[in-house]
Amino acid sequence: MTESAVKKIAVFTSGGDAPGMNAALRAVVRTANHFNVECFGVWEGYNGLIKGEFIKMGPRSVKNIINKGGTILKSARSLEFKTKEGRQKAFENCQKAGIDGLVCIGGDGTFTGATIFNEEFGIKTIGIPGTIDNDIFGSDNTIGYDTALNTAMDAIDKIRDTATSHNRVFFVEVMGRDAGFIALNSGIAAGALDILIPERKDSIDDLFDTFDAAQKAGKSSSIVVVAECEKLGNIYGLAEATKNRFPDYDIRVAILGHIQRGGSPSCADRVLASRLGYGAVVGLMEGRTNVMAGLQANKLVFTPFREAIKKHNNINEDLLRISEILAI
Numbered sequence: 001m002t003e004s005a006v007k008k009i010a011v012f013t014s015g016g017d018a019p020g021m022n023a024a025l026r027a028v029v030r031t032a033n034h035f036n037v038e039c040f041g042v043w044e045g046y047n048g049l050i051k052g053e054f055i056k057m058g059p060r061s062v063k064n065i066i067n068k069g070g071t072i073l074k075s076a077r078s079l080e081f082k083t084k085e086g087r088q089k090a091f092e093n094c095q096k097a098g099i100d101g102l103v104c105i106g107g108d109g110t111f112t113g114a115t116i117f118n119e120e121f122g123i124k125t126i127g128i129p130g131t132i133d134n135d136i137f138g139s140d141n142t143i144g145y146d147t148a149l150n151t152a153m154d155a156i157d158k159i160r161d162t163a164t165s166h167n168r169v170f171f172v173e174v175m176g177r178d179a180g181f182i183a184l185n186s187g188i189a190a191g192a193l194d195i196l197i198p199e200r201k202d203s204i205d206d207l208f209d210t211f212d213a214a215q216k217a218g219k220s221s222s223i224v225v226v227a228e229c230e231k232l233g234n235i236y237g238l239a240e241a242t243k244n245r246f247p248d249y250d251i252r253v254a255i256l257g258h259i260q261r262g263g264s265p266s267c268a269d270r271v272l273a274s275r276l277g278y279g280a281v282v283g284l285m286e287g288r289t290n291v292m293a294g295l296q297a298n299k300l301v302f303t304p305f306r307e308a309i310k311k312h313n314n315i316n317e318d319l320l321r322i323s324e325i326l327a328i
């Protein structure tokens, strides 16, 4: 490799935490070490940049974390970084420490902050998509998504046991912010009767038709997976409307919540995090900036932050169709 474009880099985790962030951090630190680039960890996302909380990191600083959920550097949502004064402080701290490149592990808000920071002060920035929601363009999957999917699937499997035993109908809400990826895929994997996601225009009559069809087919219990941002309505409202239409149904609501963010990362997330952590450091060394490292069709690609933030991965229409066919 020709001479590296960066000599001292800092890495931080920002926004919502996601399983696999630690594996990405480990990959960044060890890749930097391999190529003789100095590496610092920043405490609590952009807050740490503003306070100048840098920790020198070497290969042993990231031992025993590949299998750990959450983030050892902690994450934060920093209001101060949204102000020019806050970013000015962050820049002065980077200058004092001699940092010429930043690796930001987070979601679209994190990348927006990094873009503005680069445009204002010129420090090179590269992103790694770490969010369970899979709502970032430029990588087929984001770090944490696969683990969250498996957690949701396991939880729905358990709900299925009780649903079957009592002939109940369960409405299960899963996370995903504005995207239905977790709902669609966990719903298919857990054999849901219906899956309600914001990318598709659902109607309450379609849902009732599905219940009618399920009844005719002899189904005695059912699970409906609802994305947290489903536009048709709030999960309790959906359950109530269904009860009004089918008074005999024994209906329950379960909101999976934050368990979907935690836990040991899956194999797929650890491998993805390792590849993107490596890719981010190599990208910075090659002089790239304001881009996100991602995997598309199993290849490392770099997507400009602005595109990664603005565009969205599309829901696979085939999956929607398959979910309907297999439900009954």
Ligand code: ATP
Pocket: 014, 015, 016, 017, 046, 076, 077, 078, 079, 080, 081, 082, 083, 106, 107, 108, 109, 110, 111, 112, 113, 114, 116, 130, 131, 132, 133
């Ligand atoms: P997730 O998708 O998990 O929520 P995220 O990275 O989108 O992750 P945010 O809270 O939206 O999470 O953003 C993380 C941080 O990025 C914010 O707390 C803030 O410090 C910084 N940030 C976001 N938007 C901006 C902005 N417009 N200008 C400067 N900084 C920003």
